Amino acid sequence: xxxxxxxxxxxxxxxxxxxxxxxxxxxxxxxxxxxxxxxxxxxxxxxxxxxxxxxxxxxxxxxxxxxxxxxxxxxxxxxxxxxxxxxxxxxxxxxxxxxxxxxxxxxxxxxxxxxxxxxxxxxxxxxxxxxxxxxxxxxxxxxxxxxxxxxxxxxxxxxxxxxxxxxxxxxxxxxxxxxxxxxxxxxxxxxxxxxxxxxxxxxxxxxxxxxxxxxxxxxxxxxxxxxxxxxxxxxxxxxxxxxxxxxxxxxxxxxxxxxxxxxxxxxxxxxxxxxxxxxxxxxxxxxxxxxxxxxxxxxxxxxxxx
Amino acid sequence: xxxxxxxxxxxxxxxxxxxxxxxxxxxxxxxxxxxxxxxxxxxxxxxxxxxxxxxxxxxxxxxxxxxxxxxxxxxxxxxxxxxxxxxxxxxxxxxxxxxxxxxxxxxxxxxxxxxxxxxxxxxxxxxxxxxxxxxxxxxxxxxxxxxxxxxxxxxxxxxxxxxxxxxxxxxxxxxxxxxxxxxxxxxx
Numbered sequence: 001x002x003x004x005x006x007x008x009x010x011x012x013x014x015x016x017x018x019x020x021x022x023x024x025x026x027x028x029x030x031x032x033x034x035x036x037x038x039x040x041x042x043x044x045x046x047x048x049x050x051x052x053x054x055x056x057x058x059x060x061x062x063x064x065x066x067x068x069x070x071x072x073x074x075x076x077x078x079x080x081x082x083x084x085x086x087x088x089x090x091x092x093x094x095x096x097x098x099x100x101x102x103x104x105x106x107x108x109x110x111x112x113x114x115x116x117x118x119x120x121x122x123x124x125x126x127x128x129x130x131x132x133x134x135x136x137x138x139x140x141x142x143x144x145x146x147x148x149x150x151x152x153x154x155x156x157x158x159x160x161x162x163x164x165x166x167x168x169x170x171x172x173x174x175x176x177x178x179x180x181x182x183x184x185x186x187x188x189x190x191x192x193x194x195x196x197x198x199x200x201x202x203x204x205x206x207x208x209x210x211x212x213x214x215x216x217x218x219x220x221x222x223x224x225x226x227x228x229x230x231x232x233x234x235x236x237x238x239x240x241x242x243x244x245x246x247x248x249x250x251x252x253x254x255x256x257x258x259x260x261x262x263x264x265x266x267x268x269x270x271x272x273x274x275x276x277x278x279x280x281x282x283x284x285x286x287x288x289x290x291x292x293x294x295x296x297x298x299x300x301x302x303x304x305x306x
Numbered sequence: 307x308x309x310x311x312x313x314x315x316x317x318x319x320x321x322x323x324x325x326x327x328x329x330x331x332x333x334x335x336x337x338x339x340x341x342x343x344x345x346x347x348x349x350x351x352x353x354x355x356x357x358x359x360x361x362x363x364x365x366x367x368x369x370x371x372x373x374x375x376x377x378x379x380x381x382x383x384x385x386x387x388x389x390x391x392x393x394x395x396x397x398x399x400x401x402x403x404x405x406x407x408x409x410x411x412x413x414x415x416x417x418x419x420x421x422x423x424x425x426x427x428x429x430x431x432x433x434x435x436x437x438x439x440x441x442x443x444x445x446x447x448x449x450x451x452x453x454x455x456x457x458x459x460x461x462x463x464x465x466x467x468x469x470x471x472x473x474x475x476x477x478x479x480x481x482x483x484x485x486x487x488x489x490x491x492x493x494x
Contacts, residue, residue, distance in 0.1 A: 028403050
């Protein structure tokens with residue numbers, strides 16, 4: 001099979017076969033990123049535009065590196081240095097970029113649905129690099145890839161996703177994909193951080209972290225968005241860290257081979273203890289490394305001639 | 307590729323050009339020729355082009371092992387990312403992994419493929435190979451050379467020279483992919 005899509009906007013509508021194709025394609029690019037010459041000519045002459053309306057170093061750099069290793073030309077476009085401050089709409093900005101013959105636009109935007117709006121308005125392929133609280137599909141795929149790379153299979157896999165699930169696009173992408181692949185997903189956090197649609201997601205909800213960790217094979221920590229503290233989601237950072245911070249003692253409750261994941265950037269001593277982040281069970285840096293290979297695969301699959 | 311072999315048989319007339327015995331003898335002869343030309347297995351490595359070439363490379367390595375009692379490193383090359391028609395295709399072809407688990411630098415690399423036709427696959431394979439290192443020499447072994455080259459490429463070892471019409475379809479069917487060993491021409 002091949003990917004018959006113009007865009008990658010979210011993981012929710014993908015079929016199991018499509019998710020598997022994306023993961024298997026990343027395998028080939030992982031081999032490329034392990035070579036001395038980490039570059040293939042597959043996207044020669046193509047232009048990839050990173051259009052980022054929110055600050056991001058990790059995701060943007062990862063996409064940039066992925067595009068460059070495929071021999072595409074890359075342009076980085078961010079609002080602080082552009083006409084957006086002059087009042088141009090998203091679609092007008094994108095149409096200007098398209099007029100410069102961009103083949104693929106990678107969009108990061110603070111509003112949910114921005115990527116979909118853009119995809120409808122332009123002929124270029126659009127990759128959602130995070131839209132508001134909606135989805136972050138490439139992060140979801142690289143998380144799945146990292147799990148699979150550790151030899152774990154998804155059917156029946158016990159995954160705990162911990163923290164501010166409601167405001168996390170990373171969590172939403174992971175939930176959709178993991179449930180689709182047959183994993184047992186457990187959401188953990190204070191009630192104020194559970195999404196409204198939680199009953200429809202096919203997951204189990206826990207408010208007690210230790211209970212949720214019983215037998216967990218994957219512990220996926222979410223970043224506590226400290227800037228949200230004023231919104232009364234939790235009383236104090238100290239209390240949050242005590243109830244939902246991952247410590248060495250808590251890791252021992254989980255499955256002996258459990259892996260610890262985090263989309264970054266991590267708040268050491270808040271949601272994750274430094275010694276856990278640096279432990280052997282932590283795959284946080286593998287996630288970053290795999291991100292480039294996974295994004296190369298996505299760029300490759302979406303780059304069919306239009 | 308999407309049709310099963312039964313469907314193909316029903317829909318198209320096939321003409322047998324090599325049977326299992328012919329293929330086995332061609333592989334044996336090519337193994338001898340590789341050893342003769344390179345004076346043994348010193349610095350030798352075989353790299354099969356996916357998918358048919360990989361099966362043939364494994365057969366050649368086995369034969370060389372039987373003749374010379376020496377093992378030869380083997381690799382598998384997927385040339386998709388080096389194709390010259392990628393930007394023209396609507397849907398991107400499925401990738402299969404390249405796996406060359408030995409250093410090809412300063413080695414004599416014998417590329418192995420099933421059918422030599424336009425030469426474009428071999429051009430892509432040479433580019434792919436050189437991204438992995440700098441071989442001392444690249445040689446080419448094919449089971450069938452059917453002519454109609456579009457690039458200046460020539461094989462060093464040929465199982466069978468097969469004159470064909472441009473629109474005919476030559477298929478090498480091997481046990482490894484669940485077929486009886488044979489080479490056939492499918493009429494258009």
